[in-house]
Amino acid sequence: MEDHIIRATAAGGGIRAFAALTTQMVQSAHVTHGTSGVASAALGRTLTAAAMMSRMMKNERDMLTIQIKGDGPLGGIVVVSDSISNVRGYVHNPQVYLPLTPTGKFDVGQAVGKNGYLNVIKDLGLKEPYVGYVDLVSGEIGEDVAYYFAASEQIPTVVCLGVLAGPDENIINAGGYIIQLMPGADEEIIEYLEDKVFLSDSITVMLSDGKDPTAILEELLGEKGLEINERLPCKYQCNCSxxxxxxxxxxxxxxxxxxxxxxxxxxxxxxxxxxxxxxxxxxxxxxxxxxxxxxxx
Ligand SMILES: [Zn+2]
Structure with missing residues (x-):
């Protein structure tokens, strides 16, 4: 299946949601940079977040940059996307190897480090770019991006990002979702969402089960009047010249x-x-x- 992003709403417009399949994008990043498993996971999660966040911008020429700088061995992540999810990025040290977590996952938090910051820079064609800055919460990227939305943009947001790599370090699957509460949304829906996300499988398990972004959003928001608005392309692409x-x-x-x-x-x-x-x-x-x-x- 081709990489893509689904844009949707639910709860009569009280919720906006994005879900992405980014396996090919993260594999391209892995091949380009020779990233280890944990480096692919850290970079891939950030690429996936940027691909979805770029679709929140309004104008064709808008640009989004995410910079993550923690005190872990990865040394930092930089990801850039244009407004149509052509995404590119790198990590400072792509060859970081760490033991898996007790639950068998890449230890992205350890690789990134828990002390540091996340920057979101939006070049919206104005005199000065918009810069949002937050301290890292866990270095796991998903939580950090969610905290950025809550603290910097005052939007309650659930972010789940995942990358699964095989023993040969090739990417098996990658993707994620971002679900946001719009102003005036029913507060009860937050609890509903938190429970739903807590009880659902991780994103890589859902993808391994053959669920595409549409099916993932249906699972999470199907009971809340999900309306799929658009299916949009996304890919790893550099624009250097x-x-x-x-x-x-x-x-x-x-x-x-x-x-x-x-x-x-x-x-x-x-x-x-x-x-x-x-x-x-x-x-x-x-x-x-x-x-x-x-x-x-
Ligand atoms: Zn280039």
Whole structure:
């Protein structure tokens, strides 16, 4: 089944919900970065959250970034999505190996670390981007994203995210859901939801049982007047280009670029998100330095 996101409402509009299947997206991230199981789980959960959160933005050119920085061995996670769930990301140390938790799960909380922060940056085309900042709750990502919504956007939110990898580290399945209470929603529905989520299987078990995002939302909200609104694509995709890398170089300033030309006689830049390499010759660097100094005047 292709990766996708389902957008839905329930309780007469009192609830909005998203559910995502992101197995291929997380597998692409795993192949790109050579992530260990626990690193795939941490990055994959964040990619899945970003894919759904990007669908909450209104305009085509809006961009969403999630940064997670804990004190665990993973060293940090960065994920970026455009408004149509083209998602990319990386972790600082993709080769982290930790024992599984007593329940046999990847110990994402330990890998990320419990002390640190989660940032959500939304570039909505305004002068300044919106930045939401919260301390980490558990480093398990799902709980941290839920806390971000409650504390920073004042929206009571349930977030479940999961990644299942096999012994060969390939991704077996990945996905998640975000369920939010809209203003004026019946308070009783919170308790109903909490019970329902508590009693339901984990997301990777539901996916292993063959449930797709629609079936998952039906299980959770079927008794509350679920209405499926849209089925939307999502995928792992980088948008780097020679142009973009030139702009990065120019932002260093002409002095730094000339220094590279003089000492290294060229430069090689690697994209953090897809590992593509961009090479610039000494002549190209000198031309960019000219460009940079003319821009700074
Ligand atoms: Zn790239």
């Amino acid at each position: 020679t142009d973009r890398m030139e702009r990065n170089l120019i932002s260093l300033g002409s002095k730094e670029i000339l220094n590279m030309a003089d000492t290294q006689h060229g430069a090689e830049l690697q994209c953090h998100f897809c590992n593509s390499k961009y090479r610039f010759t000494e002549e190209e660097l000198r031309a960019l330095a000219n460009n940079s100094s003319s821009k700074s005047i």
